Amino acid sequence: MKLLFERSRPGRGMEYLPACNTPPAEFAPGQLRNAPPRLPELSEVDLDRHYTELGKQTHGVNDGFYPLGSCTMKYNPRVNEALAALPGFSELHPLQPAETVQGALEVLYRTEKLLCEITGMTGMTMQPAAGAHGEYTGLLLIRRYHQSRGDMARTKIIVPDSAHGTNPASAAMAGFTVVSVPSNAQGGVDLDALREAVGPDTAGLMLTNPNTLGLFDPNILEITRIVHEAGGLCYYDGANLNAVMGHARPGNMGFDCVHVNLHKTFSTPHGGGGPGSGPVGCKAFLEQFLPEPRVRCVDGEYRFFTPKHSLGRVRSFYGNFAVVVRALAYILSLGRGGIPEAAENAVLNANYLMNRLAGHYDMACGHSSCMHEFVIDLSRLKAETGVTAMDVAKRLLDFGIHPPTMYFPLIVHEALMVEPTETESPETLDKAAELFLQIWQEAHDDPELLHTAPHTTPIGRPDEVAAARKPVVRYSFES
């Protein structure tokens, strides 16, 4: 379809602003741009229809099943959108005096308390704007902790080989060296390898639990004990918190700090790649290092304050505030009963779908049960038919299903990571199971059909190699 720039016609456009009735400001010619930016000139109807067409070429949660592993693509309640858009929030300047934004500060304060209870932490910052940003912030807490003790030798962060790519990348950004530890045969942390890896240079461990194989590591208490005994701290990557909220807490597992993804576990929408929000919580001994500002309540009045040994700022203002409003509304809706109910149904749905597929598809590490997600290992299918994880994923597109996460975790070769979430009905899971089994059959009967999939989508498979080899990353007006 056409680009905005290809729809543009000189002289078209709307008048959104009135004529200015104060004298023009004068600038020296050297301060002015030589030519106007070549922004499109469109009538409003052209503009609106352009995006309606783009909308039709975008798969949202309401377009169908979205079992994208590790991303927790649950339904995003409409009421939360309406509440975040209230003028009492959306029209607030971030530098208004505290007396005029008591409700906004209360949002930050109450959400902090609720998330602390859910994670088993004592303090939290809402400043990080995404999960990876949260990881970075949590690692800075760990860094500050060791520095405050004069323990400058702790330069290494241990990360399992099954971890999200953001973990090692965040550790590097926070100035640490990454030590990768292998997984055991079940996909959990290899305890002997961990014991081998820890030492006086260990700053900490980053762990997702349930891990990226959808396994709750049964050795979790031993894992955090090993790290603590070596003098390191334990960081909980909350990407998979949806499986255990209300049932188990990172704090109880022995973790010292965590981040949660409000755009996964707490149902805030993902916006095609953000805005997210990645609040970071910690236990009491780390609170003094949290980013500034934090909110406290004194005699019913909310005020900002700077923690005693704050690591500074990681973002301007207070993070993605409107995302926090949505998450607060969600937590208040679910409450004490709904939070664990959501988690156990996420786990039930995953096990149900996994069980339906297990007769045909192999599960990674031979798992027969899982938490909120499971990983299919298609190595055998590939050996038998030549059909890859990519082919199966692309074929799913033909049936209106967003494919699972492909080729992750890296320790499984032909991986498809399936996370149904709790907001899918048994009918949806049954239908998906039937399609998976149909695709299994197609792989054996007509592998070419899968190699060339998808067939019904707006475009076919894109040439990604050409895109990277000769990058065209903006429209060229000259062509």
Next chain:
Amino acid sequence: MASYVPSTKAERQTMLESLGLVSTAELYHDVPPAARVETLDLPEGKSELEVVDAITALAGKNQVFHSVFRGAGAYKHYIPAVVKAITSREEFVTAYTPYQAEISQGVLQSIFEYQTQICELTGMDVSNASVYDGATAAAEAVFMCQDRRRTGVLAAATANPQVLDVMRTYCESRGVPFTLLPAKDYAVDPDALAEQLKSGPACLFLQNPNYYGVLEDVQPAVDAAHAAGAKVILSVNPISLGLLKTPGEYGADIAVGEGQPLGLPMSFGGPYLGFMACKQPLMRKLPGRIVGQTTDSRGNRCFVLTLQAREQHIRREKASSNICSNEALCAMTASVYLAAMGPGGLRQAAESSASHAHYLAGQLSELGFGLKTSKPFFHEFLTDCPVNPELLCRKLEAKGILPGLPLESGILWCCTELNRKPQIDGLTAAIEEVLQDEAAV
């Protein structure tokens, strides 16, 4: 209570039975007792109506100002209704990062269009799909300038202090030397610049218009930095680029900035977006998502996430950044805003903002609020205050006006196209009242 779980109790029981289980508790067999929590100390779940009441009550505890003369990093501009309408479409709101190009052309094309608009606005060659905000954009830009010999950043003290704070945090953790370049008369001190460049920093970071609204003498600073072998990161207000000289025209290597003024509500500080664009040679050092054009198996033009060899999911600890989720919907908002306004509308927003600010500065000076510097400014400016600035601001707030930000024992004022003449005259009348009351005391 609404947990948004569709399956009924009976259906759940059937599903459990199919797994040979009796209760959902059995699903958590791997969780050791010490890691468990029995009951969370949370309030009981609420109906939607109760939640609406509770959250609306919180919103009601905030004071919304319709007359806003405060900027300092967040700006209230007019947002055409079509912008919110388009960006509220369910598909755009709920989709994940466009990993599956075949069903994500809408998001991918919109980012490609955004990248093009940011390049046009800044005069740069390549833009990414956005980062978290203007401050993290500035911090990430510093890392783009690193090489084996040069690491440090020389950052103008006239930049937004929160941006400088974030840069300091990021630099400290990576061991990048961070040096503040002192100001003279609310702009970069050229002598200090010449002196500090001798230490061989990797880059100079400069904001224009700067935190005080002043138009910096950018060209000599860029030339001096380049002559000393340093790269230049120029932070800019995107609305100002409807009118003012671009980072590209100044010869900057990287342009960054806070994208909030492009159609995003102030929302108490977020979500916003950081835009980042650079010259071609730095393309492979850009952090975050980049969308590129290619062709599909049927020979059609299409768009994909590209140059992914820079990114964390491929490179892990060797990635150019850890960023994964960015601010895609905010970038789309900025793109729709720019497309709606067009070159003429954007210029009008910039001209009206500047015109209103200059008119206000004139009116204020008649009331004894002298400009702190005679340097040229865009839509923000710093004045003295004949009375205690905090006191004046409190009194104006009580009259429903959010005045400028108390700063440097004066006030930093801001105008946009929304602060039209009657509103400005209302502000000056209110100030006159306060001054008279104070004189009477």
